[in-house]
Amino acid sequence: MQERQTKQKQIIYEALRTLNHPTATEVYGYVHDAYPTVSRATVFRVLGGFAGSGRALELRSAGSEVRYDYNVEPHCHGRCTVCGRLSDVEVEGLPKNGVKATACDGFEVQSYALEFFGVCMNCKDGANA
Ligand SMILES: [Zn+2]
Ligand SMILES: [Zn+2]
Structure with missing residues (x-):
């Protein structure tokens, strides 16, 4: 189980790097194409985790969806x-x-x-x- 979670995190992080400042929905769409077993809830949870641990930035702007950025500089x-x-x-x-x-x-x-x-x-x- 632990191993599977690590793999899912890697896949989601790769999607974050590949896509340009994606929304969680875009990450989910990208990941889901290649790995249909990864759920939407998992993608949202993992992205939130990245933001919380400083691995990714959560970009919020009034009136638009939250976007994620792997570049934390x-x-x-x-x-x-x-x-x-x-x-x-x-x-x-x-x-x-x-x-x-x-x-x-x-x-x-x-x-x-x-x-x-x-x-x-x-x-x-x-x-x-
Ligand atoms: Zn445009
Ligand atoms: Zn950026």
């Missing part, structure tokens, strides 16, 4: 305004040590995330076709 994302996909973006001019935020209303700042908006390659291609 601090980096910025661009969100496609057409399909909602996330891509990594390189940003020049950001201070290496982060920016200083001053708390207001007793809010304690723990981290920050920057999101850029645009149109992904797929959607751009589709528009030109």
Whole structure:
């Protein structure tokens, strides 16, 4: 049983690396094609576990599904305004040590995330076709 769980985790982690910032549903679809025995509940649980243990980032944004990222280094994302996909973006001019935020209303700042908006390659291609 333990061995099977480890295997399932490996498969799900591989899917996470292969797919670009997938939602749990996308990971499930990918995994399920190759391994029909892996349940949807397992995929959701394992992804949540990765996020909890710091193996993956859980990317939340208001109004859209949670996406997962195996790259846990601090980096910025661009969100496609057409399909909602996330891509990594390189940003020049950001201070290496982060920016200083001053708390207001007793809010304690723990981290920050920057999101850029645009149109992904797929959607751009589709528009030109
Ligand atoms: Zn798109
Ligand atoms: Zn990313």
